[in-house]
């Protein structure tokens with residue numbers, strides 16, 4: 001099959017297996033180039049391991065610290081005439097590379113919110129790893145079926161209290177326009193908290209703790225975002241922001257339990273705004289990211305998910321370092337994004353942006369390159385006109 005990108009709005013409905021594999025190799029090479037992370041994790045459970053920050057965490061743990069990893073994700077395999085999702089190909093490429101390096105890597109594809117997938121993960125850890133010393137919780141999902149009530153909750157990306165109007169960009173067509181998003185009602189807020197809040201993370205940690213699968217001193221980390229005032233109505237102060245407040249509540253509860261039971265720790269890392277499948281679906285945010293990339297690249301401080309996760313592990317979690325917490329007890333690897341000089345320039349560019357000057361004032365080209373790369377396109381050394389086997393079995 002010859003596979004080309006097919007972009008539909010904010011998703012690409014195709015993915016290239018050898019391109020995804022090359023993308024994984026780039027990330028592995030980056031982690032290796034930074035040298036070993038001392039006293040790093042050895043046995044790691046990554047929930048949401050196939051793309052974005054979870055994938056970056058898994059690669060960093062494996063190739064920075066030689067960790068055994070169990071990855072949980074929800075990806076679609078290939079079908080007749082249709083390639084698999086990128087996370088499917090990413091995971092196969094990661095697993096092959098880990099095995100070639102003599103590292104343990106196993107995978108469970110299914111709904112992490114369900115009891116069944118938790119049970120499978122627990123059985124796997126009991127059998128193969130004994131215990132885990134790091135749990136990374138990095139799910140980004142539009143829906144969750146609650147394992148107790150059976151109710152299906154759908155998360156929304158909406159403001160709260162009043163409609164929100166701001167500039168946005170159609171990243172595919174390069175058109176800047178105004179968008180107005182209606183506020184969520186109470187049910188929408190509650191549903192988003194049910195999907196993206198902390199209850200499921202707590203369920204995972206409770207199940208692992210009850211089964212005595214958490215090693216002494218175990219760490220648990222989940223990821224959040226805050227960002228600048230431009231995006232607060234749709235992010236920090238919107239439905240997703242409420243879910244993140246709940247995730248922070250869960251971090252504190254999990255932290256207290258871990259401290260009391262295994263002498264461990266749990267916290268939130270606030271990460272930088274980056275092109276991922278999750279963030280490209282948020283209105284306004286892709287325009288902000290395009291401006292941010294322009295500013296941060298000009299200052300030589302741009303990072304992608306792998307650089308962010310390598311920095312988190314190497315400078316905050318391990319290597320003899322202790323996490324440096326903000327006043328709310330969070331680790332901040334969004335520190336460079338939030339620098340005053342960076343945000344001052346973003347604020348200067350933001351009001352000037354139009355369809356006509358988008359290419360000059362923002363890094364929309366860089367946004368598109370990163371976006372396509374997530375699906376395995378635009379990688380050097382790949383012949384995209386050549387036939388490629390799309391049907392790869394999960395390892």
Ligand SMILES: NC(=O)c1ccc[n+]([C@@H]2O[C@H](COP(=O)([O-])OP(=O)(O)OC[C@H]3O[C@@H](n4cnc5c(N)ncnc54)[C@H](O)[C@@H]3O)[C@@H](O)[C@H]2O)c1
Pocket residue numbers: 047048049050051052053054072073074075087110111112113138139140141142223224225270271272273274275276277278279
């Ligand atoms: N992208 C950003 O700019 C940004 C910034 C800061 C924090 N974050 C946070 O980082 C976390 C990860 O987001 P991302 O951007 O890396 O997202 P992503 O879409 O790249 O990754 C999501 C992962 O979750 C998995 N997943 C989704 N639903 C699942 C389910 N039901 N069962 C099992 N696996 C499932 C996917 O397979 C994938 O591995 C989120 O909490 C997000 O809010 C993102």
